Amino acid sequence: MEIFLPIAHMDVNLLLVLAFGVSIGFLSALTGVGGGFLLTPLLMIIGVPPLVAVGTTPALIAGSAAAGSHSHWQLGNMDMRFGLALLLGSWSTAVGAIYATRVLERSGHFETIVVFAYITILGTVGTITFVESMRAVFGRRAAATGAPVETSPRAGPLGWLPGQIEFPVAQRRMSVVLPLLLGGFVGVLNSLGMGGGFVAVPAMIYLLRVPTKVAIGTSLLLMLATSTVVSVMQAGINHALDPILALTLIVGSALGAQWGARMSSILPGEKLRLLLALILLAVAIKFLVGLLTTPAELFGLTGAAQ
Amino acid sequence: MRTLRRALGWALAILCCAWLAGARADSGLLSDLQSSHVKITTGFTGQHVFVFGSTTTPGDIVIRVTSPDETEVLSRKGRVGPFWLKRGKLSIGHVPGLVYLLSNRPLNEIADRATLTRYGLTFQATLATAQVGGAPANGFEDWQAAFERLKRGQRLFRKIERGVRLEGGRLFSADFPLPAKLPVGLYRLDVYAFRNGVLSARHEGTLRVDEVGVERWLSWVTQQHAWAFGMLFTLLSVALGVSLSMVLRRGRARRS
Numbered sequence: 001m002e003i004f005l006p007i008a009h010m011d012v013n014l015l016l017v018l019a020f021g022v023s024i025g026f027l028s029a030l031t032g033v034g035g036g037f038l039l040t041p042l043l044m045i046i047g048v049p050p051l052v053a054v055g056t057t058p059a060l061i062a063g064s065a066a067a068g069s070h071s072h073w074q075l076g077n078m079d080m081r082f083g084l085a086l087l088l089g090s091w092s093t094a095v096g097a098i099y100a101t102r103v104l105e106r107s108g109h110f111e112t113i114v115v116f117a118y119i120t121i122l123g124t125v126g127t128i129t130f131v132e133s134m135r136a137v138f139g140r141r142a143a144a145t146g147a148p149v150e151t152s153p154r155a156g157p158l159g160w161l162p163g164q165i166e167f168p169v170a171q172r173r174m175s176v177v178l179p180l181l182l183g184g185f186v187g188v189l190n191s192l193g194m195g196g197g198f199v200a201v202p203a204m205i206y207l208l209r210v211p212t213k214v215a216i217g218t219s220l221l222l223m224l225a226t227s228t229v230v231s232v233m234q235a236g237i238n239h240a241l242d243p244i245l246a247l248t249l250i251v252g253s254a255l256g257a258q259w260g261a262r263m264s265s266i267l268p269g270e271k272l273r274l275l276l277a278l279i280l281l282a283v284a285i286k287f288l289v290g291l292l293t294t295p296a297e298l299f300g301l302t303g304a305a306q
Numbered sequence: 307m308r309t310l311r312r313a314l315g316w317a318l319a320i321l322c323c324a325w326l327a328g329a330r331a332d333s334g335l336l337s338d339l340q341s342s343h344v345k346i347t348t349g350f351t352g353q354h355v356f357v358f359g360s361t362t363t364p365g366d367i368v369i370r371v372t373s374p375d376e377t378e379v380l381s382r383k384g385r386v387g388p389f390w391l392k393r394g395k396l397s398i399g400h401v402p403g404l405v406y407l408l409s410n411r412p413l414n415e416i417a418d419r420a421t422l423t424r425y426g427l428t429f430q431a432t433l434a435t436a437q438v439g440g441a442p443a444n445g446f447e448d449w450q451a452a453f454e455r456l457k458r459g460q461r462l463f464r465k466i467e468r469g470v471r472l473e474g475g476r477l478f479s480a481d482f483p484l485p486a487k488l489p490v491g492l493y494r495l496d497v498y499a500f501r502n503g504v505l506s507a508r509h510e511g512t513l514r515v516d517e518v519g520v521e522r523w524l525s526w527v528t529q530q531h532a533w534a535f536g537m538l539f540t541l542l543s544v545a546l547g548v549s550l551s552m553v554l555r556r557g558r559a560r561r562s
Contacts, residue, residue, distance in 0.1 A: 002349070002351045002486065003348060003349065004346065004347070004348050004349065004350045004351075004486065004521065006348075006517070006521055006524045006525050006528065007528060009487060010486075010487050011350075011351060011486040011487065058540075059539065059540055059543040060543070062540055062543050062544050062547070063543040063544055063546055063547025063548075064547050064551075065547075066544040066545075066547045066548045067547045067548050067550075067551035067552075070548055108379065108381055108392055108395050109392065111392070112391050112392060224544070228540050228544065231536065231539075231540040231543070232533070232536040232537050232540050233536070234536070235528070235532055235533070235535055235536025235539065235540075236532045236533035236536045237532075239528060239529060239532055241528070241535075241536060241539060241540075243524060243528070243535075243539055244348065244524075246539070246543060247543075247546075250543055250546050250547060250550070251546075251550065253547075254546075254547065254550035254551055254554060255554070257551065257554075258551075258554040258555065258557075261555075291389045291390060291391070292388055292389065292390070293390070294390065295383055295390055297455075297456070297459075298382055298383045298384075298445075298452075299380055299381065299382050299383075299452040299453075299455075299456060300380070300381045300382075300383070300392075300456070301378050301379070301380055301381075301453070301456045301457070301460075302378070302379050302381065
């Protein structure tokens with residue numbers, strides 16, 4: 001069942017795209033990671049132009065983050081002051097990154113940058129998840145598997161940084177520079193279609209020592225607000241948001257998330273994380289092999305004026 | 307189904323040719339399309355186009371279909387350390403996005419190469435008038451061959467020999483498939499009649515390829531009102547994400 005994508009200017013199999021959405025929603029609900037960093041390369045593998053793949057994913061992330069944000073906001077798991085500092089960082093870098101995307105796309109180097117970024121990120125996240133899940137599966141859990149219990153209001157080794165602020169819900173006092181830097185990194189990832197929650201949550205928990213629930217709630221707020229701005233800018237500046245592709249993915253993802261939520265109590269979490277790690281590594285290896293092997297066709301055509 | 311369509315096409319062709327012949331018998335070559343408008347909708351997966359016509363002098367028929375000119379970028383990969391990366395590019399303008407050459411027998415049997423080139427009935431002739439941005443060097447020396455190969459791979463450059471059917475020496479028809487991904491705009495449809503390797507008549511027609519309905523509206527709004535579209539669509543995505551999640555969660559809670 002083929003469907004025409006008006007921005008990508010190509011035919012795709014509707015059921016295949018729906019299946020991608022279902023898989024991403026399913027994996028997100030089961031493993032807790034967003035899935036944008038897996039969706040963008042999958043779309044590129046089926047032939048969606050890199051700019052459209054990168055430009056459409058934020059709309060899906062905004063939709064799924066909004067669903068999660070609502071319940072976390074009601075539970076009071078969001079530190080608004082901390083979230084605002086993160087957002088100032090992410091919005092600043094996202095704006096720069098999207099303009100850089102435009103320049104790179106015109107110079108013809110965007111695909112190369114995206115492929116290298118994905119090999120690095122998927123390879124790193126895949127390896128960490130693989131090691132962690134292997135330890136869990138074989139019973140040699142790391143000493144700290146949950147959130148570190150931290151009640152001290154002082155930040156430890158980086159207490160000398162300027163702009164120390166109290167973050168009440170996060171129960172932390174730290175320099176505003178830290179959330180600005182973390183937000184800045186997430187902004188770059190988000191504008192590359194990767195979301196960034198998979199970096200934000202562990203960084204908040206393990207580096208900034210924010211309680212797990214607050215880290216997840218504030219990360220969802222960060223994903224929602226950053227992805228919303230990135231999605232609007234990708235449509236406004238790069239004309240890269242494909243509405244048909246995004247709608248299909250959002251519907252698929254919502255269905256997959258419900259299915260994943262139901263299965264999460266049945267399926268073993270460690271083995272699922274192992275499966276996720278293997279998928280991430282497989283996609284990274286696929287891209288790497290593509291760069292290392294001699295291409296069958298050295299030439300390529302792009303930029304047809306429609 | 308296809309046989310029925312072809313039979314209907316033929317009947318229509320004969321009727322139209324009779325009418326056209328009465329009206330403009332002096333031109334020597336007449337042609338028309340069963341449908342002169344290809345409508346691209348969300349479900350568009352390509353379309354067959356049926357051309358028919360008549361000629362007063364029996365011979366060979368060649369049909370050249372061309373879309374509006376475009377500018378494309380031809381890039382070439384090269385080795386950078388262990389990686390194969392894009393190393394150079396060449397801008398190629400004033401080339402039709404789509405070129406189809408249909409004939410009743412192989413083109414080289416219809417006329418010699420010089421004659422075919424003169425009337426633009428080879429891909430090389432089409433590319434010879436292209437506007438190339440910069441000097442073709444560093445692996446781009448034979449860019450025409452690479453361009454043609456890639457266009458053939460996308461089914462945008464096609465040579466369909468024996469794609470034109472002749473009936474009784476005077477009537478002809480052709481039925482060719484357009485791909486799902488094709489340039490939009492006003493296409494030219496040039497029909498050439500050859501007799502003993504010499505052009506005896508020529509007829510021009512047009513074919514409009516357009517996005518219609520929701521497809522056209524989406525294309526317009528995403529290009530002309532990109533910021534408003536981005537804001538509204540992102541809000542819709544957020545609202546859809548929340549509402550679908552709530553509806554499906556309620557459904558799940560009711561079942562359990």
